[in-house]
Amino acid sequence: MAEIASARERFTFHGNLRDTRHGWLRLTPAYSVHWVREQLEECRGSRWPILDPFSGTGTTLLASAELGLDCDAIDINPFLVWLARAKTGRYDRRSLDAAARCVRAMARAASGEGQRDPWIPPLYRIERWWERDVLLALGRAFAVAKLRLKGADTRSRDLVLLAFCRALIGTANVSFGHQSMSFRNGNGKTRAAEAAHALESAFEQLAAAAAKSLPRARQNVVCGDSRRTDKLLGSRRYFRIITSPPYPNRMSYIRELRPYMYWLGYLVERSDAGALDWAAIGGTWGSATSNLASWKPQGKTAIAFTGFERLVRRIGRKSPLLASYVNKYFHDMALHVRGLRRLVVPGGEVRYVVGNSKFYDVIVPAPEIFAAEFEAAGFCGASVAVLRKRTSKRELFEFVVSARQA
Numbered sequence: 001m002a003e004i005a006s007a008r009e010r011f012t013f014h015g016n017l018r019d020t021r022h023g024w025l026r027l028t029p030a031y032s033v034h035w036v037r038e039q040l041e042e043c044r045g046s047r048w049p050i051l052d053p054f055s056g057t058g059t060t061l062l063a064s065a066e067l068g069l070d071c072d073a074i075d076i077n078p079f080l081v082w083l084a085r086a087k088t089g090r091y092d093r094r095s096l097d098a099a100a101r102c103v104r105a106m107a108r109a110a111s112g113e114g115q116r117d118p119w120i121p122p123l124y125r126i127e128r129w130w131e132r133d134v135l136l137a138l139g140r141a142f143a144v145a146k147l148r149l150k151g152a153d154t155r156s157r158d159l160v161l162l163a164f165c166r167a168l169i170g171t172a173n174v175s176f177g178h179q180s181m182s183f184r185n186g187n188g189k190t191r192a193a194e195a196a197h198a199l200e201s202a203f204e205q206l207a208a209a210a211a212k213s214l215p216r217a218r219q220n221v222v223c224g225d226s227r228r229t230d231k232l233l234g235s236r237r238y239f240r241i242i243t244s245p246p247y248p249n250r251m252s253y254i255r256e257l258r259p260y261m262y263w264l265g266y267l268v269e270r271s272d273a274g275a276l277d278w279a280a281i282g283g284t285w286g287s288a289t290s291n292l293a294s295w296k297p298q299g300k301t302a303i304a305f306t307g308f309e310r311l312v313r314r315i316g317r318k319s320p321l322l323a324s325y326v327n328k329y330f331h332d333m334a335l336h337v338r339g340l341r342r343l344v345v346p347g348g349e350v351r352y353v354v355g356n357s358k359f360y361d362v363i364v365p366a367p368e369i370f371a372a373e374f375e376a377a378g379f380c381g382a383s384v385a386v387l388r389k390r391t392s393k394r395e396l397f398e399f400v401v402s403a404r405q406a
Contacts, residue, residue, distance in 0.1 A: 020209045031244040036063045048239035053226040058084025068215035079266045081223045086158040088219045091210040099159035103203040106141035110196040119143040121262035137192035166202035230339035244353035246282035248329045254285045281332040292324045304376035305369040318360045337373040344405040352401045367399035379403035
């Protein structure tokens, strides 16, 4: 294995926050834009595009756009598809001015001007997220947005909703000091004026980055299931696949995304979140957890890694549910990997950032399992390199798994 890189910011999502559009919306499922750029620099001069089959926040897509490289991306979450498209959009002065007018009107409503009735989404236990005064202020602002954005152009609409999403998380009773988002106790003192200020401040930062044009290149985001990547992309071929799939650690991304998705209408019923998480690889939110109890592998797909069944049995002695989770995760990933070979041109490569995991006393060697799957799928030279130590259990690291098309 390669020598361990230090866990400095450039190898984590923290390094993205200062980078133009990469910092537009803070989400946990994001990996280092600096590492992605290093990989993309090697692709300059190729006539073939880049692919990210687990697009998430759109880091690979946007980094490709900044370097003038064509890129396709896939994600199963429609909110993340929207976010990636917004981050790679082209914003002219007309769209910027229209968005600015709308945000100013939203800020006035948040402050109480006009006493507009608030619009509040059906987010379960919404009072955990925001103090009452702030929630009502956000609701008034969003009621204005819903009215003013009818018939608005796509780009001004995107900027307004991005500013609102930033205000949502900036005024919420949440903390990002751990691996994922956690709730913190409210101080009972947050007021409506802070929501108005958060809106205006968020838009100011967004507009500064949006005004800077991107090089001409093709960026495309598909909403779909990456277990069937080859079915989504037709006859397209790629020089390199650069991605970071969900880790096998039972951390649901839906949990953190719910406030944005309820406000923007991507989720309506409580069951919607669980249904989407079950459709995603590695999802365990709501009904996805109960579905694991009855899940069985379909077809004759076998995991290529020697000892995988024994590993699942060891976990199953402590928790049959967790054993089912690990089993399903890697069966889903096997389907994904085995559909990749025809997508990569000869001499092309795959680069996957993945993390290992630990359940009870059992280490799940995710990078080695991925490497075995790439070899089984017909790629060659599969290798594993340690990228950084993660800030959770001492045995947990982040790795880069690489393989090439012969």
